[in-house]
Amino acid sequence: xxxxxxxxxxxxxxxxxxxxxxxxxxxxxxxxxxxxxxxxxxxxxxxxxxxxxxxxxxxxxxxxxxxxxxxxxxxxxxxxxxxxxxxxxxxxxxxxxxxxxxxxxxxxxxxxxxxxxxxxxxxxxxxxxxxxxxxxxxxxxxxxxxxxxxxxxxxxxxxxxxxxxxxxxxxxxxxxxxxxxxxxxxxxxxxxxxxxxxxxxxxxxxxxxxxxxxxxxxxxxxxxxxxxxxxxxxxxxxxxxxxxxxxxxxxxxxxxxxxxxxxxxxxxxxxxxxxxxxxxxxxxxxxxxxxxxxxxxxxxxxxxxxxxxxxxxxxxxxxxxxxxxxxxxxxxxxxxxxxxxxxxxxxxxxxxxxxxxxxxxxxxxxxxxxxxxxxxxxxxxxxxxxxxxxxxxxxxxxxxxxxxxxxxxxxxxxxxxxxxxxxxxxxxxxxxxxxxxxxxxxxxxxxxxxxxxxxxxxxxxxxxxxxxxxxxxxxxxxxxxxxxxxxxxxxxxxxxxxxxxxxxxxxxxxxxxxxxxxxxxxxxxxxxxxxxxxxxxxxxxxxxxxxxxxxxxxxxxxxxxxxxxxxxxxxxxxxxxxxxxxxxxxxxxxxxxxxxxxxxxxxxxxxxxxxxxxxxxxxxxxxxxxxxxxxxxxxxxxxxxxxxxxxxxxx
DNA sequence: GCCAGGTTGATGGT
DNA sequence: ACCATCAACCTGGC
Numbered sequence: 001x002x003x004x005x006x007x008x009x010x011x012x013x014x015x016x017x018x019x020x021x022x023x024x025x026x027x028x029x030x031x032x033x034x035x036x037x038x039x040x041x042x043x044x045x046x047x048x049x050x051x052x053x054x055x056x057x058x059x060x061x062x063x064x065x066x067x068x069x070x071x072x073x074x075x076x077x078x079x080x081x082x083x084x085x086x087x088x089x090x091x092x093x094x095x096x097x098x099x100x101x102x103x104x105x106x107x108x109x110x111x112x113x114x115x116x117x118x119x120x121x122x123x124x125x126x127x128x129x130x131x132x133x134x135x136x137x138x139x140x141x142x143x144x145x146x147x148x149x150x151x152x153x154x155x156x157x158x159x160x161x162x163x164x165x166x167x168x169x170x171x172x173x174x175x176x177x178x179x180x181x182x183x184x185x186x187x188x189x190x191x192x193x194x195x196x197x198x199x200x201x202x203x204x205x206x207x208x209x210x211x212x213x214x215x216x217x218x219x220x221x222x223x224x225x226x227x228x229x230x231x232x233x234x235x236x237x238x239x240x241x242x243x244x245x246x247x248x249x250x251x252x253x254x255x256x257x258x259x260x261x262x263x264x265x266x267x268x269x270x271x272x273x274x275x276x277x278x279x280x281x282x283x284x285x286x287x288x289x290x291x292x293x294x295x296x297x298x299x300x301x302x303x304x305x306x307x308x309x310x311x312x313x314x315x316x317x318x319x320x321x322x323x324x325x326x327x328x329x330x331x332x333x334x335x336x337x338x339x340x341x342x343x344x345x346x347x348x349x350x351x352x353x354x355x356x357x358x359x360x361x362x363x364x365x366x367x368x369x370x371x372x373x374x375x376x377x378x379x380x381x382x383x384x385x386x387x388x389x390x391x392x393x394x395x396x397x398x399x400x401x402x403x404x405x406x407x408x409x410x411x412x413x414x415x416x417x418x419x420x421x422x423x424x425x426x427x428x429x430x431x432x433x434x435x436x437x438x439x440x441x442x443x444x445x446x447x448x449x450x451x452x453x454x455x456x457x458x459x460x461x462x463x464x465x466x467x468x469x470x471x472x473x474x475x476x477x478x479x480x481x482x483x484x485x486x487x488x489x490x491x492x493x494x495x496x497x498x499x500x501x502x503x504x505x506x507x508x509x510x511x512x513x514x515x516x517x518x519x520x521x522x523x524x525x526x527x528x529x530x531x532x533x534x535x536x537x538x539x540x541x542x543x544x545x546x547x548x549x550x551x552x553x554x555x556x557x558x559x560x561x562x563x564x565x566x567x568x569x570x571x572x573x574x575x576x577x578x579x580x581x582x583x584x585x586x587x588x589x590x591x592x593x594x595x596x597x598x599x600x601x602x603x604x605x606x607x608x609x610x611x612x613x614x615x616x617x618x619x620x621x622x623x624x625x626x627x628x629x630x631x632x633x634x635x636x637x638x639x640x641x642x643x644x645x646x647x648x649x650x651x
Numbered sequence: 652g653c654c655a656g657g658t659t660g661a662t663g664g665t
Numbered sequence: 666a667c668c669a670t671c672a673a674c675c676t677g678g679c
Contacts (some may be wrong), residue, residue: 267659464674
């Protein structure tokens with residue numbers, strides 16, 4: 001057996017502390033170790049990653065690279081400007097690799113990529129070593145312990161977690177690293193093919209920009225790129241990425257304040273607090289793996305246990321700090337169980353079907369569904385744009401959306417406020433449209449959590465109390481009666497009297513004049529006759545609230561899910577007509593999703609919904625006129641980008 | 652089948 | 666700060 005020559009492939013784990021995968025790599029006692037990042041994964045081949053998250057990723061890369069160099073002057077993070085599936089086979093050969101080691105990633109897209117990578121490794125005689133380090137428990141094991149079903153509630157996670165066993169202990173941080181070997185850059189660059197397979201030609205333009213710089217970048221030093229190299233403008237977020245950044249803050253500020261850590265209760269933290277924010281803001285570091293979630297969990301538990309012994313107050317899950325981490329695991333496991341379908345309503349057995357005024361792009365791109373919506377979606381489209389722009393005319397909503405765009409981060413409850421407002425508590429627009437905006441702008445965007453939370457807030461899954469509705473006026477007022485948060489992020493209202501700060505359209509003209517702002521228009525103009533403008537509200541909230549609740553009531557009565565037959569074949573609409581009164585007997589067209597791919601896995605929602613229809617299990621393929629209808633679309637919401645590209649190549 | 656509980660509503664009372 | 670009420674969803678335990 002030759003001495004191991006190892007590639008350590010960084011993906012979701014830009015850290016050196018508490019990394020089970022890195023430890024596994026070092027436990028091989030390798031002769032050489034190449035720490036690499038491939039120009040791959042979600043960050044190149046994706047439609048939507050805003051500049052702020054890009055910057056945060058680059059911060060994390062630079063930081064971990066510097067930490068590597070500290071342990072071994074000859075080493076660094078080698079950022080390769082080529083996707084894993086094409087560069088890895090070449091590296092295996094050129095570097096004489098025996099082992100490929102990485103942290104397990106259960107993201108739907110990552111799984112598909114990694115299946116291909118395993119195949120390529122096998123072909124090259126390279127052993128793959130994979131370790132879980134991204135969540136408290138392995139999402140696949142949580143799902144298994146949950147009866148093979150997606151985890152849809154906190155109690156399910158806690159029960160399944162108890163079955164899986166103790167959360168893995170923290171592993172030690174390496175104090176030294178092996179040398180990397182000769183990189184053979186010239187040889188590798190000569191071998192560079194025209195990018196084959198052509199993974200997602202739709203992102204071609206962006207790819208080419210980086211390929212033009214060569215495999216090792218403009219300076220041939222394998223350094224992380226700059227935003228300039230990527231052709232992007234400067235970032236606007238004040239949040240700085242990197243393991244050392246969060247490590248310092250975690251110990252010097254968060255854990256150092258044991259009262260804060262030990263009694264943390266999410267619902268009691270203010271969404272209107274800024275500078276500093278009311279929560280610990282660890283999410284983006286967890287996302288990029290710059291902070292280990294298990295380290296955070298164990299350290300928090302240590303503090304909580306110490307306080308318990310001292311008979312000091314502590315908080316408990318789900319509202320405590322560790323409770324927040326449990327929710328994260330819940331969403332990861334739900335995603336692991338559902339794969340690509342988790343990211344959309346269409347063909348998702350866990351997601352309730354609600355006929356939003358502005359449907360998702362998947363719905364509208366499906367021939368089966370287009371045309372079935374008769375609602376004035378043009379008005380909804382305008383409302384969507386105003387929501388995105390932060391010009392809804394509701395200062396609380398607009399302040400949040402503007403903070404999100406500028407800084408890439410908003411408080412959890414602020415996310416609730418704007419998500420509820422966009423979907424079931426205001427504009428009645430599909431959660432998928434909102435999720436896309438968060439995906440682009442959040443520095444902490446985690447596909448599983450973002451998707452899960454949008455389903456939660458829109459009452460599509462996880463949560464059902466749709467009559468609990470956030471008011472765009474009252475909710476902000478409750479947390480911030482003076483309106484300081486609004487004044488900070490909607491500066492045109494900074495001198496508006498407190499009385500009108502959440503409802504400026506009610507301010508008499510004389511007050512508007514004093515505040516040097518005119519409440520008028522739809523947000524398309526910033527100024528008129530030399531006076532600053534703030535838009536009038538884009539909808540009557542109290543009226544819309546009624547419309548939304550009625551809509552949700554109907555949708556819950558009709559009881560269709562994303563994989564119901566009527567959703568897949570586009571005949572759902574008749575079920576929503578004439579549903580105003582009475583029970584639903586006889587109105588439903590039969591169980592919905594019994595004949596879709598999900599049923600093989602046994603967790604459709606349709607088998608037990610009573611209502612007295614005969615099971616139509618027998619009719620194998622429904623009246624789907626397109627193969628899309630049964631296989632479902634894959635989306636690019638950070639899951640799913642490779643689609644057919646791999647498969648073609650695999651043959 | 653009943654009933655309590657569900658991380659984070661709003662309002663109007665004390 | 667702590668109620669009840671509004672209307673009424675689902676899940677989980679018995």
